[in-house]
Amino acid sequence: MDAFHSPRHIRRLLLPLTAGLCAIALVSGCSDADSNSPETSPTTSAPAAPSAGYLQSEYEAVIKNVLPSVVQIETSNGLGSGVVYDTKGHIVTNAHVVGNDTTFKVTVATGEKVLKASLVAAYPEQDLAVLKLDTAPDGLRPAKFGDSRKVQVGQIVLAMGSPLGLSSSVTQGIVSALGRTVSESRAGGGTGATIANMVQTSAAINPGNSGGALVNLDSEVIGIPTLAAIDPQLGNTAAPGIGFAIPVSMVKTVADQIIKSGKVTNSGRAALNITGRTVVDQNYQPAGVALVSVTKGGAAEKAGLRAGDIITRIGDLPVTTITSLSEALASDKPGQKVTVTYLRNGAEKTAQVTLGEI
Known part of the structure; x- marks a missing residue:
C-alpha cells in the first residue's frame, strides 16, 4: 500500500481566507534540386515529430476551450474552484470546498462579476458537491466531460483552477498513475472520504485547486483535482508532482443523481453497514476495527457479525x-x-459477507 494513502499524508486543497507544424511523409526525388539525380525507388520516411510550436498551440487551444468553464468559489472559510456542468448553471466541485455553507460567491473566468450560487447537495463520501447559480448568465459555457476508460498513464494533462487565490491559473503535467485509492484526513475541514480509482498526476496542484478541472489535450475534463500528497520529511509540505483527481466517471455519476434527485440515490460504494472504531494492541499499535454497532438488516448483521467483534482482515487485506x-x-x-476475518472473545473467526451499500 502506498504511503500516500494514509490520511496524514493527504491534504485537501481548499485555500483559506504560433501556428502548428503538420507531420508529413517525405518522398525522395521530389524537389527541383534532385531533378538531375539518378532514378531511385521512392522511399517514405517516418512522420516528423510534432514541434514545440505545435504543442504550444495545442495547449493554447485547450486553455481557450476549457478555462471559461472553470470558476472560482468563495465560501465563508476560503476559496476553491468549480467546473460548470450544464447551461442551467449547475457547478460541480468538492464537498470539502463547500464545507457547511449553503450559499456562495462564484466568479467565472471570463469576467469579474460575482455571481451568487446555492448548494444543491453535497456527497462527502466521495468528496463531491453540486451548486447552482441563482441566475445563469448568458453565454455560460459548460465543460466537455471525457471518458475515464480512455485515460492513459503518460497522457498530457492541464490542471485549471484558482491555486493560492490566483484565479484562472493553469499548470501542466502527465497522468502518473491510475486506480489509486486515497484517504482524506478530516483535519482542517476534510471529509475523511476514502476514494477509489483516483487519477494521479504530476500537474502542480495547490490549495485553491480543489474542485477545478484536470483536462486532456482534447479539451475534455477527465477529473476533479482534490488532494495533494504531503511529505512528512519536508515538514508536511506538499510533495512536488503528486496530486490526485476524482475520475470523471464518478463525477458524472454523482452529479447526475444530485441534479435529478437532489441527492445520491445509488452510490455504487460497498459497505458492511456498521459503525466501528479503531482498537490498539498491547504496544498501542492499531490492531483492528471494533464493531460499535451493526445496522439491522445490513450486510454485517446478515453474516452473523455483532457489536464487540473486531475485524482484522477483508479478504487478503489486513485491517488495522x-x-x-x-x-x-x-x-x-x-x-x-x-x-x-474477525476476533470474538479472543478467538479468530471468518464470515462470508454479501456487501451492502453506503
Whole structure:
C-alpha cells in the first residue's frame, strides 16, 4: 500500500481566507534540386515529430476551450474552484470546498462579476458537491466531460483552477498513475472520504485547486483535482508532482443523481453497514476495527457479525484502522461477497459477507 494513502499524508486543497507544424511523409526525388539525380525507388520516411510550436498551440487551444468553464468559489472559510456542468448553471466541485455553507460567491473566468450560487447537495463520501447559480448568465459555457476508460498513464494533462487565490491559473503535467485509492484526513475541514480509482498526476496542484478541472489535450475534463500528497520529511509540505483527481466517471455519476434527485440515490460504494472504531494492541499499535454497532438488516448483521467483534482482515487485506477498512472496501461493489476475518472473545473467526451499500 502506498504511503500516500494514509490520511496524514493527504491534504485537501481548499485555500483559506504560433501556428502548428503538420507531420508529413517525405518522398525522395521530389524537389527541383534532385531533378538531375539518378532514378531511385521512392522511399517514405517516418512522420516528423510534432514541434514545440505545435504543442504550444495545442495547449493554447485547450486553455481557450476549457478555462471559461472553470470558476472560482468563495465560501465563508476560503476559496476553491468549480467546473460548470450544464447551461442551467449547475457547478460541480468538492464537498470539502463547500464545507457547511449553503450559499456562495462564484466568479467565472471570463469576467469579474460575482455571481451568487446555492448548494444543491453535497456527497462527502466521495468528496463531491453540486451548486447552482441563482441566475445563469448568458453565454455560460459548460465543460466537455471525457471518458475515464480512455485515460492513459503518460497522457498530457492541464490542471485549471484558482491555486493560492490566483484565479484562472493553469499548470501542466502527465497522468502518473491510475486506480489509486486515497484517504482524506478530516483535519482542517476534510471529509475523511476514502476514494477509489483516483487519477494521479504530476500537474502542480495547490490549495485553491480543489474542485477545478484536470483536462486532456482534447479539451475534455477527465477529473476533479482534490488532494495533494504531503511529505512528512519536508515538514508536511506538499510533495512536488503528486496530486490526485476524482475520475470523471464518478463525477458524472454523482452529479447526475444530485441534479435529478437532489441527492445520491445509488452510490455504487460497498459497505458492511456498521459503525466501528479503531482498537490498539498491547504496544498501542492499531490492531483492528471494533464493531460499535451493526445496522439491522445490513450486510454485517446478515453474516452473523455483532457489536464487540473486531475485524482484522477483508479478504487478503489486513485491517488495522477505520481508514484501512474503508480502503479495503473501496474497489468492491454492493452485492459482492467477501471473506471477513474477525476476533470474538479472543478467538479468530471468518464470515462470508454479501456487501451492502453506503
